[in-house]
Amino acid sequence: MPNSIEFMDCVGCGKRVRTTAPRCHHCGQELDPDMRKDSIDDGQDDEFDYQDFLEREFGQKQPGVHRPWWWYVAWLVLAVMVLSIAMDAWSLLPVGR
Numbered sequence: 627m628p629n630s631i632e633f634m635d636c637v638g639c640g641k642r643v644r645t646t647a648p649r650c651h652h653c654g655q656e657l658d659p660d661m662r663k664d665s666i667d668d669g670q671d672d673e674f675d676y677q678d679f680l681e682r683e684f685g686q687k688q689p690g691v692h693r694p695w696w697w698y699v700a701w702l703v704l705a706v707m708v709l710s711i712a713m714d715a716w717s718l719l720p721v722g723r
Contacts, residue, residue: 631644636650636652636653637657639652639653639663640657640682
């Protein structure tokens with residue numbers, strides 16, 4: 627297609643940039659015009675490794691395996707709030723004498 631956008635990988639940071647860009651917009655690496663013509667993406671991703679991509683981009687192999695500490699703190703605060711509301715409601719109940 628003559629109007630399709632073509633991409634290549636930056637030699638500086640490995641991120642995808644347009645082949646028409648004079649420099650990488652992620653790291654500022656200048657892109658050599660000869661290199662841009664040689665590494666035009668043909669649209670075929672041979673053996674894309676999703677786990678490797680996640681590890682490179684986010685620094686973890688399996689996202690969502692462990693929850694951050696604030697998740698447990700939020701549940702603890704919620705439990706204390708529910709318990710205090712329940713204790714207040716209990717104190718409002720009439721006591722049979």
